[in-house]
Amino acid sequence: MAEYLPYAGTNAIQEAVIGVHFQSNFPSSDVDQARSVAEADFKAIFPRSEDIHEAQLKIDNTNQETVRIGGDRAFRRSGFQMIKTGSDGKPSRVLRMVTNLLTVHFMEYDRWAPTLEASLRYILTILPRLDLVGNALQAFSLRYIDRFTFDGYPDDAKASFLIKDESSFVTKQCFSAGPFWHCHSGWFGTLGDNSRILNQLNIGSSMIDNAPTVTIDHNMICKMERLHNTVESFQDSSGGKNVDFKASLNCLHKMNRDTLSDVLVEDMSRQIGLVT
């Protein structure tokens, strides 16, 4: 019988992203400092290093079946990224610093514990080299993208094969919509005393690689109750009083686990290890 298949066998995670967010874009001095320490310490893990450039364009609809493009077409360097590639030559892990974000992307996610440890190591190595007094830390985030591919005839795919019909996160309309649908939602949760967590949960079914594919994109962003100008204060109380960075990320991880358990049918939850 046709069914939905988790992205990587026993694991449905296509990408996990852990990030910290600053008040404003990085000055080039911070980018240079971070790159130099990252290349010195992590070159063996991320052999490829490259600049990220950026340009901004403005697109206007002229209402004459054409668009007008304006703006400054010049590229400027806005960050860098370091890449580890997998056996297929595609990125398997990326450390990226661009605009006001420092993020670690895992495309070959195995388990939470080593993912968390590696992320903390990368981030906490770079943070002391940045000018946090001039550009404070204001938020951190954890994002998961899970993917499930339907291996039957595309027209036979339907939400109920994968999604619990009693899920509080998916509208009933999706269950009668046929193979393609989407349901995007967002809400605020809390962490510690006063920190608020924005949950953005985008679930949708579309054709990817010629097969109906359900993508569950869950982004959790914790806006800290205050700005942090030192690594120590961020590390010790990013989730509020006595809630350190590691505990805060663990909390976001559990939040995603609970959300996915509510969304997925039992068999799939068991298959990918959400429940035993």
Next chain:
Amino acid sequence: MIAHDTIASYPTPAIFHPKITIGGDFNANQTEREMLQEPGSLGRFNAFRGEYLDVANTAMHCATLFVVDSSILENTYDQPSRWTLASQSRMSPTFRLIARLVDLFETPENIRWPSMTWPVKSAFEDARVFITKLPLAHIPEPEIQFADDGEINFLWIGRNVHIDLGFYGTGAYSYFGCNGDGQEIQDENVLVSEGLAQSIKNFLTA
């Protein structure tokens, strides 16, 4: 200024603003018209949050495009944010292996080797279930081949490891493996429902 990304716009009302930021990858040498015509260069947009961009390789440059009037774009809602790398389409390893298995199993009779015993359906089903139990984020994908005697073989052949695992459709599998250090592993009648044997996983991740 419209924020580039999800985070910078949070928690201000900007994330709900009708102006939408989209992202795209394109080569610096492309003209604007080529950029707009290239599938994916405009990316997808997402009404709930601002979008950012990705870079595919060193030859590519990033661009952030600010859309003033979203009506020129098709609303697709079907991709994760461009801020993530998942949007660089990477086929599911599970799906790729099962597609390969199905392709082999459905080989038309007139082009099969005449002397070959074709695998029975239960062998195909065992192999299929086994694929869904592989930790594919952690181990390389096996080659799939059919042996002359009706066995479906999964092969991992690397510089330092050789593993041959087979199904006949009995609900179990057998395997043999060796590595460059002269170590050997083997077992028979391992239940498919138990998934990949730990000794194989150890070999593959050493």
